[in-house]
Amino acid sequence: MISEPIRDLDHLEPTTGRIPLAAPDVRPLLGWIVPPLVALLIAAVAIEVWVRVAEVSVWVMPRPTGVIENFFADFGRYFNEGLKTLGVSLGGLAIGTAAATLLAAGVAHSQLLERAVLPIAIMVKVTPVVALIPLFIIWFGHGWNPKIAIAALITYFPVLINAIAGFRDVDPRMHDYFRSVDASTWEIFRHLRLPAAVPYLFASLKISVTLSLIGAVVAEFFLSGQGGLGAVIWIEQNNLRLEQVFAAVLMLTLIGVTLSTAVVVAERLFSWRLDQPVTAS
Amino acid sequence: MIKHPIEPDAEPAVRLEGVHLTYETKQGALLEAVHPTSLTIRAGEFTALVGPSGCGKTSLLRMIAGLTAPSGGAVSIFGRTPKEAQRHKRLGLVFQEPALLAWRSVEDNVRLGLQLNPRETHSPTNVDELIEIVGLSGFERYRPAELSGGMQQRAALARALAIDPPLLLLDEPFAALDEITREQMRYELQRLWSVSHDPRDPPRSAVFVTHSVAEAVAIADRVLVMSPRPGRIIADIPITAPRPRQPEHEHSDRFINDTAIVRAALRSPTTPAVPLDAA
Numbered sequence: 001m002i003s004e005p006i007r008d009l010d011h012l013e014p015t016t017g018r019i020p021l022a023a024p025d026v027r028p029l030l031g032w033i034v035p036p037l038v039a040l041l042i043a044a045v046a047i048e049v050w051v052r053v054a055e056v057s058v059w060v061m062p063r064p065t066g067v068i069e070n071f072f073a074d075f076g077r078y079f080n081e082g083l084k085t086l087g088v089s090l091g092g093l094a095i096g097t098a099a100a101t102l103l104a105a106g107v108a109h110s111q112l113l114e115r116a117v118l119p120i121a122i123m124v125k126v127t128p129v130v131a132l133i134p135l136f137i138i139w140f141g142h143g144w145n146p147k148i149a150i151a152a153l154i155t156y157f158p159v160l161i162n163a164i165a166g167f168r169d170v171d172p173r174m175h176d177y178f179r180s181v182d183a184s185t186w187e188i189f190r191h192l193r194l195p196a197a198v199p200y201l202f203a204s205l206k207i208s209v210t211l212s213l214i215g216a217v218v219a220e221f222f223l224s225g226q227g228g229l230g231a232v233i234w235i236e237q238n239n240l241r242l243e244q245v246f247a248a249v250l251m252l253t254l255i256g257v258t259l260s261t262a263v264v265v266a267e268r269l270f271s272w273r274l275d276q277p278v279t280a281s
Numbered sequence: 282m283i284k285h286p287i288e289p290d291a292e293p294a295v296r297l298e299g300v301h302l303t304y305e306t307k308q309g310a311l312l313e314a315v316h317p318t319s320l321t322i323r324a325g326e327f328t329a330l331v332g333p334s335g336c337g338k339t340s341l342l343r344m345i346a347g348l349t350a351p352s353g354g355a356v357s358i359f360g361r362t363p364k365e366a367q368r369h370k371r372l373g374l375v376f377q378e379p380a381l382l383a384w385r386s387v388e389d390n391v392r393l394g395l396q397l398n399p400r401e402t403h404s405p406t407n408v409d410e411l412i413e414i415v416g417l418s419g420f421e422r423y424r425p426a427e428l429s430g431g432m433q434q435r436a437a438l439a440r441a442l443a444i445d446p447p448l449l450l451l452d453e454p455f456a457a458l459d460e461i462t463r464e465q466m467r468y469e470l471q472r473l474w475s476v477s478h479d480p481r482d483p484p485r486s487a488v489f490v491t492h493s494v495a496e497a498v499a500i501a502d503r504v505l506v507m508s509p510r511p512g513r514i515i516a517d518i519p520i521t522a523p524r525p526r527q528p529e530h531e532h533s534d535r536f537i538n539d540t541a542i543v544r545a546a547l548r549s550p551t552t553p554a555v556p557l558d559a560a
Contacts, residue, residue, distance in 0.1 A: 173380035176348050180374045181444065182367040183397040191397070195384045272384030 062243040071247040077232075078251040084228040086255055088144065088216035092151020093209060100156045101201070104163030108193065109185070114164075125157040130218045137222065144226070147219035154215035155208040162204035166197025195272065202267040209259045217252065229255075292360035294448050294486035295322040295345055300354035302340050314340045316513035317354060320505070324359075324447070325484030327474065329497035329504045331543065337512025338490045339452055345488060346372055346450050358448060359483065366448070370394070370401045373441035377453040379433035381425040387436050388412065388421040394444040406443050414476055415439040415469070431462040438473055445479050449487040455496065463493075467500045468528060494547070498539045499531055506546040516546035 044064040050056065051063045058066075071078060103121075107114045129150060136146035170192055178188045220230025229248045236244035302315040315337040322328050330338045343349035344356055347363025358366035366372050381390045391412060395402050412421055415435040425433050434454060441449060454470075455463040474487055491497050497504045498520055506516035520539055522530060530536055 171378075171380055173376045173378055174382065176343075176346075176376070177374055177380055177393075177440075178397065179348060180346055180367055180372050181370050181394050181397050182364075182401070187397050191393070192382070195382065198384075 059240045059242065062246055066243050067246040067250065070243045071250055074244075074247065078229070078247055081227050081229050081232050081248070082251045082255055084226070085213070085216050085220065085230065085252070086259075088147045088219065088228065089151055089209075089212040089255075089259070091144070091148040092153075092215060093155050093212040095148065096152035096155030096212070097159050097201075097205065097208065099152070100159035101163050104160050104167055104197075105189065105193075107160075107164050108167035109189075121157060121160055124153070129153045129215065133219055133222050136219075142223060142225065147216060147223060147226075147228075150219045151212040151215035155212045158204045158207045158211070159201070162200040163197055166200030167193045169200070170196050198271050202263065202271050205263050205267075206260065209263050210256060213252070213256055213259065292324070292357070292483075293321045294324045294326065294359060294483065295320070295488065296355075296357045296360075297321075297341075297345070298355045298357075300341075300344055300351045300356055302337065302344065302349065303352045313511035315344070315351075316508075316511040318513055319354075320514065322486055322488065324486055327487045327489065327500060327502045329489045329491060329501035330507060331491055331494060331497045331504060331547065332507030332512060333509050333547070334492060336507045336509050338507050341507075341512065342450055342452050342488060342490050346374060368398070368401065370398060370444045371446055371448055373444065373446035373449045375434075375437050375441045375449070375451045375454045377456045379425065379430075379437040381433060381436055381440075383425055386422045386424060387417055387428070390425065390436055391439045391443050394440055402444070406445055408439075408443060411439050411443055411476070415442075415473065429462075430458055431466065434458065434466065435469070438470070442473060442476060445482070447482045447485050449474065449485065449489075451487060451489045453490055453492065456492070463496070464528065467496050468526070471500055471525060494540050494543045495531065498536060498543060499526060504539075504543050506543060516543075518542055518546065 047061070048064050051061055103117060107117060132153070133146065133150055136149050140146040140149055167189075174192060175188070178192055183191075216228065217230035217233075220226070220228035221234045224231035224234045229252050232248040233245050236242075236248065297318055297320040299317045299319055300315065301313070301317040303311055303313045306312050318341065330341065332338045340349060344351045345358070345363065347356070347358075347367050356363050358371060361369075361371075363372075381387075382393065385393070388408060391408050395406070395408075409421075412418060415438055417432060417435055417439065420428065420432065425436065428436065434457075438454070451470075455466045458466060470489075474485060489497070489501060501520050504516075504518045504520060505514050506518065507513065508515045518539070522533075522535055522539070
């Protein structure tokens with residue numbers, strides 16, 4: 001019964017002024033964190049034993065202890081290259097999300113715009129966007145721009161579709177009410193459509209945040225001159241230095257976990273509901 | 282300073298002249314939802330509109346509110362078009378579902394009508410007082426989802442009243458509530474109907490759509506009975522019981538007699554039980 005009230009309190013925003021007074025119980029949280037960590041540890045130990053007993057070549061599979069050792073010994077490098085990848089990922093996410101939200105706002109208001117734009121958006125969606133990287137390098141040069149462009153494009157679609165759905169998920173009676181006091185289109189957007197879309201935007205952000213990381217890493221494979229973890233992986237696999245490859249992947253995993261967690265935390269802080277509200281009738 | 286463009290007592294609250302509604306179904310057939318209807322609702326009159334489900338009473342209300350354009354005929358609200366009534370925030374709408382903004386507190390939901398189209402916000406109502414009057418004191422900071430259905434509908438009523446509208450349009454506002462709450466709410470509505478009203482405005486009128494005969498007779502000055510589709514008004518029954526009415530009134534002979542007349546009119550939809558309104 002201890003965990004019950006905590007779930008309910010999740011539905012309240014701090015702005016209601018009804019902030020939970022008691023510190024949240026961490027025990028249920030530990031219940032979620034400990035089992036996967038133990039499973040991961042068992043897997044690592046198993047690989048370690050396998051590599052040592054079977055004398056697997058370091059060019060095929062490095063020892064987990066070796067990877068960890070390298071990760072911490074060369075932490076500065078992975079951290080700095082990770083920051084570059086993170087920058088590309090977040091830059092693309094910001095541009096892609098902003099552009100998609102703006103277009104969705106237009107589409108939600110205009111059927112003509114919807115008919116013109118949506119088929120093209122779906123065409124872009126079914127195209128593997130990474131295929132455009134060589135083209136983007138020609139267009140945007142060898143710097144950050146082509147990488148950010150790919151991350152933005154890969155992020156764009158889930159946000160667009162969710163935002164359109166969100167802007168339209170408006171109670172028709174509520175819309176009638178706004179009309180009955182002659183509210184302007186802007187007022188209907190600002191006070192009805194936009195807040196209605198917030199849960200949808202967060203749902204799409206959960207998807208697109210990891211997509212943007214994929215886009216960034218793949219782009220870095222092509223543009224290995226500017227660094228980033230994708231470039232590290234590309235260069236080190238050419239040198240058959242698998243410990244370094246795994247260490248870079250480990251850093252990518254940590255970035256991915258951090259980004260996803262950040263979205264979940266932001267959702268709890270800024271979204272007005274996570275799922276259907278608990279109706280007390 | 283002229284705050285309200287409408288002169289008191291100069292115009293009826295609602296005037297319908299040959300208003301009808303026909304729409305095309307997906308199969309291409311024409312469906313007459315509302316038969317040509319003429320009707321006058323005086324300022325200060327509480328009118329109930331009863332009829333079987335699907336008879337077009339909601340359509341009629343939506344045409345009065347300017348939310349549905351009639352296929353023909355003219356609607357005037359205090360001598361103006363429904364669109365003008367919307368622009369000057371003369372209409373207080375309440376629906377069957379509370380239709381509150383889920384992300385706003387009760388207080389901010391009540392304030393919504395004052396916030397929108399702000400040039401037309403005259404005589405700002407005291408929102409705290411209004412929340413107290415509808416019985417939601419202490420729940421100002423709650424979200425709609427944290428309230429019961431009855432409390433949500435009280436919040437919706439407060440929101441409608443916050444702009445101090447001279448015409449309340451209520452579309453089965455208590456239909457989704459349990460029987461006990463419904464019976465309470467009709468007397469609450471009677472009380473709220475006259476609340477915080479600007480004396481420069483005409484006395485507040487209401488059009489109350491319901492399919493409950495008891496509800497209509499308990500609260501209204503006048504009950505209009507509609508026939509099944511195509512809906513038209515087949516009886517216009519005055520309810521002259523004095524106000525304020527108490528729940529005990531529902532046990533009186535007068536109440537029982539009035540409901541019997543309305544029920545008889547509902548049963549014989551083709552032959553009017555009472556002569557039609559001359560208007």
